[in-house]
Amino acid sequence: MSVDMENPPVDPQNPLLQLRRLTPARIALGRTGTSLPTGAQLEFQYAHAQARDAVHLAFDHAGLRAQLADSGSNTLLLHSAAHNRDLYLQRPDLGRRLSDESAQTLRDHAVAHPGGVDLVIVIADGLSALAVHRHAVPFLARIQEQIAADGWSVAPVVLVEQGRVAVADEIGELLGAKMVVILIGERPGLSSPDSLGLYFTYAPKVGLTDAHRNCISNVRLEGLSYGMAAHRLLYLMREACRRKLSGVSLKDEAQVPTLASDAGEDIKGNFLLDTPKT
Numbered sequence: 001m002s003v004d005m006e007n008p009p010v011d012p013q014n015p016l017l018q019l020r021r022l023t024p025a026r027i028a029l030g031r032t033g034t035s036l037p038t039g040a041q042l043e044f045q046y047a048h049a050q051a052r053d054a055v056h057l058a059f060d061h062a063g064l065r066a067q068l069a070d071s072g073s074n075t076l077l078l079h080s081a082a083h084n085r086d087l088y089l090q091r092p093d094l095g096r097r098l099s100d101e102s103a104q105t106l107r108d109h110a111v112a113h114p115g116g117v118d119l120v121i122v123i124a125d126g127l128s129a130l131a132v133h134r135h136a137v138p139f140l141a142r143i144q145e146q147i148a149a150d151g152w153s154v155a156p157v158v159l160v161e162q163g164r165v166a167v168a169d170e171i172g173e174l175l176g177a178k179m180v181v182i183l184i185g186e187r188p189g190l191s192s193p194d195s196l197g198l199y200f201t202y203a204p205k206v207g208l209t210d211a212h213r214n215c216i217s218n219v220r221l222e223g224l225s226y227g228m229a230a231h232r233l234l235y236l237m238r239e240a241c242r243r244k245l246s247g248v249s250l251k252d253e254a255q256v257p258t259l260a261s262d263a264g265e266d267i268k269g270n271f272l273l274d275t276p277k278t
Helices: 017-021 038-056 061-070 085-090 100-112 129-149 167-174 226-243
Strands: 075-079 117-124 157-161 177-185 196-202 213-219
Touching (some): 061 129, 061 157, 117 129, 117 167, 129 177, 129 196, 129 226, 167 177, 167 196, 196 226
Parallel strands (some): 075 157, 117 177
Antiparallel strands (some): 177 196, 196 213
16 A cells, blocks of 8 residues: 655645655644544554564565575574564563574584684564565675675674574674674664664673663664665774774764765764864
8 A cells, every 4th residue: 555645735834844855754744623634644554554564574584595695605594582473572581592402503503613703793583574684685795895804704694583682692602703793673663664773792692781782773775874884883893893892882983984085085074063164
């Protein structure tokens, strides 16, 4: 179903009307009597249905593994301790730990590949498998070349079904990883059912809190671009290796790349904050 909201019945003098071109937020929707216009109400119901569908969409791990194989990446498929979607939604704690079988799979892999690795990349469905299906592989393509250039050793990409953010800590610990980053579907909003989140941890281990992680959120075509998200994540990983920490003690101070910096000029300040010269 598609609803045309380009010309809602609103007062043309409404100063908020111009803002509709700049944001997906529901503003200047107009009114019919004391109620919303039919079009605006249908649009809201459609967005709500998209969000619900994203939460319940099955994780297409087979499709992701095929795409990653085409790009030359090996993969491991694991499952959290939440055995199905209903249990996953009712018991968040189970999504934060691996099933016994999956944990043993990682122990066996670590024995076969001793010495640990610098980085583990985890992909989990989270609360929006749609976000992972759309954005995980294109985003990884943006960072893999730089990871190789930095000389970091990398484990196979780990796919986790019914996973939550903290499951990456157990994965990183079992594989003896220096760093772990998890790409996970964020809780859908009414204008963003496919938002991808990135959570990065240095020295991962079971029991860490959110204070030990750095988050980069809203990675999608209408939000934070793949290029900008990759730029910020690589900054965090390099700083974490230098300072031996992550989380609240590691601030995201990555300088914003501009067209000038892409052309080879030095980046000076943040173009969003600097006052233009006259």
